[in-house]
Amino acid sequence: MKTGKSVRLLTLYAAMALSLCVGGVASAANAAASDEEKVGDAAAAKILGSMKVINNPTAQTYLNTLGASIAGLTVRANLAWRFTIVDSADLNAFAAPGGIVMVTKGLLKILDSEDELAAVLSHEIMHVVRKHHYNVIVRQRLADELTQKMAASESNQSMNALSNVSSVIYARGLDKSAEFEADFQGIQLLAKAGYDPAALIGVLEKLSKIQAGDSRAELLFATHPAALDRMDQIARINSESLPSTSPSALRKTRFQTFKSAL
Ligand SMILES: [Zn+2]
Numbered sequence: 001m002k003t004g005k006s007v008r009l010l011t012l013y014a015a016m017a018l019s020l021c022v023g024g025v026a027s028a029a030n031a032a033a034s035d036e037e038k039v040g041d042a043a044a045a046k047i048l049g050s051m052k053v054i055n056n057p058t059a060q061t062y063l064n065t066l067g068a069s070i071a072g073l074t075v076r077a078n079l080a081w082r083f084t085i086v087d088s089a090d091l092n093a094f095a096a097p098g099g100i101v102m103v104t105k106g107l108l109k110i111l112d113s114e115d116e117l118a119a120v121l122s123h124e125i126m127h128v129v130r131k132h133h134y135n136v137i138v139r140q141r142l143a144d145e146l147t148q149k150m151a152a153s154e155s156n157q158s159m160n161a162l163s164n165v166s167s168v169i170y171a172r173g174l175d176k177s178a179e180f181e182a183d184f185q186g187i188q189l190l191a192k193a194g195y196d197p198a199a200l201i202g203v204l205e206k207l208s209k210i211q212a213g214d215s216r217a218e219l220l221f222a223t224h225p226a227a228l229d230r231m232d233q234i235a236r237i238n239s240e241s242l243p244s245t246s247p248s249a250l251r252k253t254r255f256q257t258f259k260s261a262l
Pocket residue numbers: 123127179182224
């Protein structure tokens with residue numbers, strides 16, 4: 001059994017590995033980091049758990065550049081956005097407070113275009129912009145503190161405590177309304193970034209064809225509304241209000257280079 005200390009060290013190590021791999025700021029160790037960033041670092045470490053981030057600078061740089069260019073169009077452009085590829089065959093993507101977005105290698109491999117990747121990133125970016133996870137974690141943390149009659153002091157906000165609070169939300173998932181909001185606003189962001197707003201439908205069509213018992217999608221299916229439900233909701237958007245675009249040759253080439261580097 002792991003001791004409390006070794007769990008803390010592991011968590012810290014995972015957070016540091018994430019920061020190093022994506023070239024971000026090691027805000028966990030930075031006293032000036034905002035509460036949202038501290039919560040995000042702890043959540044990211046918890047999500048990573050025993051998984052590793054991939055050691056592939058070419059693919060990593062591409063994802064980070066693409067993600068940062070899209071996130072830069074949001075009202076929270078000044079967050080320390082970090083996008084990273086998790087070395088896992090699972091089909092999933094995660095957003096952690098403060099600007100951390102992680103996509104599994106398994107999900108990247110089933111995508112067919114930069115537009116589809118931009119759709120996945122836009123959905124996750126909107127979770128961060130709308131503080132979907134952060135607000136739930138903060139509410140839960142407050143409830144835990146009240147339950148345990150603990151003062152809301154800085155000492156209670158250790159990486160370990162935050163990590164435990166965030167693990168619940170990442171295992172259970174957000175409310176459906178938050179997922180639909182990330183879809184709707186993600187599509188608007190996708191269009192703003194010059195990508196095909198229909199690309200999210202393309203991704204959801206792929207997910208809808210994954211069998212219910214497929215272990216690669218177990219966590220995704222447990223934490224998100226069914227792909228067909230999401231497609232139904234998206235169909236309510238007035239698509240005529242969004243520009244349609246076709247992928248440029250440059251986008252096709254660089255996406256293929258990225259995929260073959262994975
Ligand atoms: Zn989501």
